[in-house]
Amino acid sequence: MIEVARLAESELERELDALAALRIAVFREYPYLYEGTREYEQRYLRSYATPRSVLVVARDGAQLVGAATATPLLQHGDAVAPPLCAAGYDPARVYYFGESVLLHAYRGRGLGHAFFDQREAAAREHGFEVTAFCAVERPDEHPKKPAGYVPHDAFWSRRGYTKRADIVTTFSWRDRGEPSESEKKMVFWLKEHAP
Numbered sequence: 001m002i003e004v005a006r007l008a009e010s011e012l013e014r015e016l017d018a019l020a021a022l023r024i025a026v027f028r029e030y031p032y033l034y035e036g037t038r039e040y041e042q043r044y045l046r047s048y049a050t051p052r053s054v055l056v057v058a059r060d061g062a063q064l065v066g067a068a069t070a071t072p073l074l075q076h077g078d079a080v081a082p083p084l085c086a087a088g089y090d091p092a093r094v095y096y097f098g099e100s101v102l103l104h105a106y107r108g109r110g111l112g113h114a115f116f117d118q119r120e121a122a123a124r125e126h127g128f129e130v131t132a133f134c135a136v137e138r139p140d141e142h143p144k145k146p147a148g149y150v151p152h153d154a155f156w157s158r159r160g161y162t163k164r165a166d167i168v169t170t171f172s173w174r175d176r177g178e179p180s181e182s183e184k185k186m187v188f189w190l191k192e193h194a195p
Helices: 009-027 038-046 081-086 111-125 153-158
Strands: 002-006 054-060 063-072 094-102 130-136 162-173 182-192
Touching: 002 111, 009 038, 009 054, 009 063, 009 094, 054 111, 063 111, 081 162, 094 111, 111 130, 130 162, 153 162
Parallel strands: 094 130
Antiparallel strands: 002 054, 054 063, 063 094, 130 182, 162 182
């Protein structure tokens, strides 16, 4: 039985190492190909220890197997808000979904839906009218794209999100096997919620 629950602010510090390791493991896979460090991940995750942020975790017994984050857009980094503002969105109305990571063996069991349910519920609780996230967009001919790779676009569309190819930003990180960071194109997905 997999348990999905919000992590209390008071619990975050003791889970930091496991959460950092989980993010690194999942984001090493295509399409992110991320070469992360625990120190950076722990620093990043601490940013979710705020009253209106949410960190949802999935556990198989004592093992952490998945996690998802969300926070008011105004509390997130500088690369996220400007493209949404330029597209006419009031950042004070947007609840931003940072990421959703799940070990491969646990996919296809409805946990992705549970992560979205929890984060959308948090957005409603705090009065946000728009939820948004962005996803890396790699070229179709990327040399590390695995055979049979299927992006999450259909899943996100079924959840009511619209891909906004006209709203993009860039994040920089070091890909596996690369000597330094490089910019990656990130495309936004948005969903309007009734007030």
